[in-house]
Amino acid sequence: MNGPISTLFLLAAVNSTCLAQTVPQPYRSFFTQFVDNRSLPEKALNTIGLTGKDIGRSFALIVGVSSYPNLPAAHQDLSAARADVRQLQVYLQTQEFFDEVVVLKDKDVNYETLRYFLEIYFPERLKAFPRSRFLFAYSGHGITDSTQSFLLLSQARNLNDKQNAINVSIVRNLVGNVVDAGHQVLVLLNACYGGTFLSRSFAPTLYIPRNPGAHAITAGGTNERTWHDPALGNGSVFFEKLFAGLGGLADSAPVRRDGSRGDGVISYEELASYLTQEIRIFTDQRQNPKAGDISRNGSGDGGFFFLNRGRQLKAGVVTDWNSNRAIAFGETFTDGNFIKGKAVFEDSGCVGCHMADSDEKKLGPGLLSLFKRPRMNDGTPVTKENVKAKINSGGNGMPPYGELLSEAEKDLIVFFLSKR
Numbered sequence: 001m002n003g004p005i006s007t008l009f010l011l012a013a014v015n016s017t018c019l020a021q022t023v024p025q026p027y028r029s030f031f032t033q034f035v036d037n038r039s040l041p042e043k044a045l046n047t048i049g050l051t052g053k054d055i056g057r058s059f060a061l062i063v064g065v066s067s068y069p070n071l072p073a074a075h076q077d078l079s080a081a082r083a084d085v086r087q088l089q090v091y092l093q094t095q096e097f098f099d100e101v102v103v104l105k106d107k108d109v110n111y112e113t114l115r116y117f118l119e120i121y122f123p124e125r126l127k128a129f130p131r132s133r134f135l136f137a138y139s140g141h142g143i144t145d146s147t148q149s150f151l152l153l154s155q156a157r158n159l160n161d162k163q164n165a166i167n168v169s170i171v172r173n174l175v176g177n178v179v180d181a182g183h184q185v186l187v188l189l190n191a192c193y194g195g196t197f198l199s200r201s202f203a204p205t206l207y208i209p210r211n212p213g214a215h216a217i218t219a220g221g222t223n224e225r226t227w228h229d230p231a232l233g234n235g236s237v238f239f240e241k242l243f244a245g246l247g248g249l250a251d252s253a254p255v256r257r258d259g260s261r262g263d264g265v266i267s268y269e270e271l272a273s274y275l276t277q278e279i280r281i282f283t284d285q286r287q288n289p290k291a292g293d294i295s296r297n298g299s300g301d302g303g304f305f306f307l308n309r310g311r312q313l314k315a316g317v318v319t320d321w322n323s324n325r326a327i328a329f330g331e332t333f334t335d336g337n338f339i340k341g342k343a344v345f346e347d348s349g350c351v352g353c354h355m356a357d358s359d360e361k362k363l364g365p366g367l368l369s370l371f372k373r374p375r376m377n378d379g380t381p382v383t384k385e386n387v388k389a390k391i392n393s394g395g396n397g398m399p400p401y402g403e404l405l406s407e408a409e410k411d412l413i414v415f416f417l418s419k420r
């Protein structure tokens with residue numbers, strides 16, 4: 001059994017045992033991953049000349065507000081933020097070997113939950129496991145009153161509702177607790193006007209993956225809105241470009257004599273320079289990401305890093321990420337659930353192993369005519385119930401998605417596949 005898959009099996013069992021003693025009841029349900037994955041990145045790190053001893057654990061807090069029921073209709077559903085959260089969660093758990101992932105969504109995003117995780121829980125975990133990585137990511141509406149910026153909470157009643165918003169400088173202070181306790185910290189902030197998160201600007205320095213550092217990258221500047229473009233994918237421009245960069249495009253250093261680039265790890269600095277350039281060009285300079293140091297005394301030459309998935313893919317450590325995500329020319333189904341189902345299918349990593357527009361085999365069978373076949377490989381008849389059961393429990397090389405997707409998301413995938 002290979003790495004990413006075994007972590008999914010462990011999830012349910014570990015969740016109920018270890019977690020119970022440390023985390024108070026209301027906060028337990030926010031964990032989508034709770035395992036000790038440290039043996040897994042070893043294989044990946046070996047490909048870049050480091051060993052497992054060089055890293056502690058990997059922790060993430062993903063925060064997204066996509067549902068704003070009290071706002072005017074045009075602003076109620078921020079579907080790009082929902083896609084960002086889902087894609088990042090699946091990505092960190094299946095591709096980057098994160099040990100603990102906490103996801104806060106919609107009405108669970110408030111000062112109390114943020115405070116618990118950023119001021120109490122994660123600082124303790126980071127102290128208990130030296131040399132760890134911590135990632136904080138936010139996607140949702142941001143607002144400004146021209147001097148300050150705010151992240152808009154799900155309860156907001158209008159786009160100036162500061163009562164139902166959190167000041168970005170308060171989030172910055174809360175993140176400070178993690179920065180002080182952590183080894184390598186990265187903040188990714190995708191909200192309009194999120195640029196105020198940063199006080200200092202970005203100064204490029206040499207990168208050494210063993211050294212500590214804390215940085216932030218915001219999707220746009222202090223006075224800028226941030227964008228979503230369906231041509232790029234279901235998520236925001238910022239996160240779609242992030243995933244493209246992590247696929248290998250951002251692995252730009254070092255440059256070798258023969259012109260080839262990259263070393264298998266994508267440092268904060270490589271990522272920052274990739275995202276700033278790419279997004280500036282893509283949005284015609286309407287959105288200009290900002291990147292900078294958020295540590296108390298300066299990060300020096302260290303910082304957060306991701307593994308270059310392009311390399312890991314070649315080495316057989318991970319599977320492909322959204323390879324055929326664009327909606328094909330001439331796609332005839334305008335049914336909303338079809339498009340939604342296709343989006344979940346792509347964002348959940350199914351496309352890494354299955355083609356939905358062909359019967360050709362990738363890692364798993366092609367699914368174009370699944371519902372025209374009498375039986376699946378495991379012998380069970382092709383019915384909506386059985387296909388959903390397969391998604392839930394996986395098997396024979398397919399990871400189980402029972403815990404990773406909601407019932408509604410699974411139903412959407414099944415609907416999408418049944419209409420191929």
Ligand code: HEC
Pocket residue numbers: 319345348349350351352353354363364365367370375376377378387390391395396397398399401413
């Ligand atoms: C890591 C690779 C991998 C990923 C990711 C993956 N699958 Fe699979 N899947 C497989 C393999 C391998 C099989 C064949 C299993 C077997 O022969 O029983 C399979 C089988 C299936 C089948 C049964 C097909 C048949 O004809 O037997 C369905 C349906 C399916 N997958 C759907 C999905 C969906 C939906 C997702 C995303 C939520 C997904 N898979 C993600 C590898 C994967």
